[in-house]
Amino acid sequence: MKIGNVEINGFAALAPMAGVSDRAMREICVRYGAAFTVGELTSAKAVVLGDGKSAALLKSIGGRIWAPQLFGNDPDIMARAAKRAEEFSPSFIDINMGCPAPKVASNGGGSALLRDIPLAVRIIEATVKAVNVPVTVKMRTGWDSGHINAVDLAKAAEQAGAAALTVHGRTREQMYAPPVDIKTIAAVKKAVGIPVIANGDINSGAAAKEMYENTGCDFVSVGRAARGYPFIFSEINAFMAGKSYNPPTLKERLAVCREQLEKMSEYKDGHIAILEARKHLSWYITGLSGAAALRREACAVSSVSDIERIIQKALELNPDM
Numbered sequence: 001m002k003i004g005n006v007e008i009n010g011f012a013a014l015a016p017m018a019g020v021s022d023r024a025m026r027e028i029c030v031r032y033g034a035a036f037t038v039g040e041l042t043s044a045k046a047v048v049l050g051d052g053k054s055a056a057l058l059k060s061i062g063g064r065i066w067a068p069q070l071f072g073n074d075p076d077i078m079a080r081a082a083k084r085a086e087e088f089s090p091s092f093i094d095i096n097m098g099c100p101a102p103k104v105a106s107n108g109g110g111s112a113l114l115r116d117i118p119l120a121v122r123i124i125e126a127t128v129k130a131v132n133v134p135v136t137v138k139m140r141t142g143w144d145s146g147h148i149n150a151v152d153l154a155k156a157a158e159q160a161g162a163a164a165l166t167v168h169g170r171t172r173e174q175m176y177a178p179p180v181d182i183k184t185i186a187a188v189k190k191a192v193g194i195p196v197i198a199n200g201d202i203n204s205g206a207a208a209k210e211m212y213e214n215t216g217c218d219f220v221s222v223g224r225a226a227r228g229y230p231f232i233f234s235e236i237n238a239f240m241a242g243k244s245y246n247p248p249t250l251k252e253r254l255a256v257c258r259e260q261l262e263k264m265s266e267y268k269d270g271h272i273a274i275l276e277a278r279k280h281l282s283w284y285i286t287g288l289s290g291a292a293a294l295r296r297e298a299c300a301v302s303s304v305s306d307i308e309r310i311i312q313k314a315l316e317l318n319p320d321m
Helices: 023-031 044-048 052-056 075-086 110-115 117-130 150-160 182-191 205-215 232-240 250-267 270-284 291-298 304-317
Strands: 012-014 037-043 066-071 093-097 135-142 164-171 196-199 219-222
Touching (some): 012 023, 012 037, 044 052, 044 066, 066 075, 075 117, 110 117, 110 135, 135 182, 150 182, 196 205, 205 219, 250 304, 291 304
Parallel strands (some): 012 219, 066 093, 164 196, 196 219
């Protein structure tokens, strides 16, 4: 698959997840087979106003195919933010037109643009004109079940200059509830000539293959299934290539957890890194014997030693994994 002039090899990408897919997680996922990654949702307005925290979200993971993701509802501000993002040498820039969060949609950004295709077009056109890298668009199937208009937005986005589209197979109203609308993703693929990346409930190699077969998509994007399990990309790559896949042992899995949390401390303020490590640690120990109690402890960690203690306890409680 090509996004503009960017050659993408592999089968699956890491989807953007606000407050989750930080630099540390993206680096780990790339190591285990993610073909490219998209950074955390970033406010274009905040970038233009010079907010340091937002600018930090635009940083690359060095020598990898990646994109920052911007949201907003003003074409000029989106264009200016994209130019700022381009300074960090991204492979491409992604525009979010699918975030269902009220604080984003209520301000006219994210999924709110599903209800204003003319404005969405102006945003895409302005962003494409402002930068020298490809521009992609992330969308949902529609605002609600009575307004499924992803095909209309997809056609308009292609005409406006978008180099690829990611379609999350849910409406804004659904948030993250099932089911995933395979038919609409397939309809978008048939309607446009640019690559279509399918997103939604891809949690195994088998699920990825089904998405490819049922939609004709060019690529898939994995979100929640990668939390605490970056190995999902190795699994998908093996499955799609017809090869066997051996999942990591618990010791291997928790060693990667430890490394990811160490990277977080390297890239962020130490206190913030510890607070954010709580949820990542909880995801890594999901499904283990004693997981409920371990997760409760994980939600209260305040130091590296606390994290190490929980990792050791998880290994002791699950000696055969």
